[in-house]
Amino acid sequence: MTARIYVDLDRVHPVFDGRWHRAHLRRMPDPGEEITTLCGRVEPVAYGALAERASLLLTCWGCDLVYRRQLGIAVPRDHPGLDGGR
Numbered sequence: 001m002t003a004r005i006y007v008d009l010d011r012v013h014p015v016f017d018g019r020w021h022r023a024h025l026r027r028m029p030d031p032g033e034e035i036t037t038l039c040g041r042v043e044p045v046a047y048g049a050l051a052e053r054a055s056l057l058l059t060c061w062g063c064d065l066v067y068r069r070q071l072g073i074a075v076p077r078d079h080p081g082l083d084g085g086r
């Protein structure tokens with residue numbers, strides 16, 4: 001028997017440099033596999049328990065901006081990503 005674990009890939013957010021990012025994932029990447037975030041960073045994947053994650057993470061505004069545009073979500077005029085802010 002197999003115990004399946006179902007994951008909502010839209011809720012899987014890569015974390016690095018103290019920020020959470022977004023990526024279009026079609027499946028859970030293998031450890032060490034490189035993924036490209038919406039802001040264009042390419043990073044190898046590693047997994048950890050949620051309890052190991054830093055409690056304070058910042059938003060990657062570059063990823064947020066791309067995500068909003070792709071889904072037709074309004075982008076406020078003062079969105080930090082418009083200034084190239086991460």
Ligand SMILES: [Zn+2]
Pocket residue numbers: 020021022037038039040041060061062063064
């Ligand atoms: Zn990002």
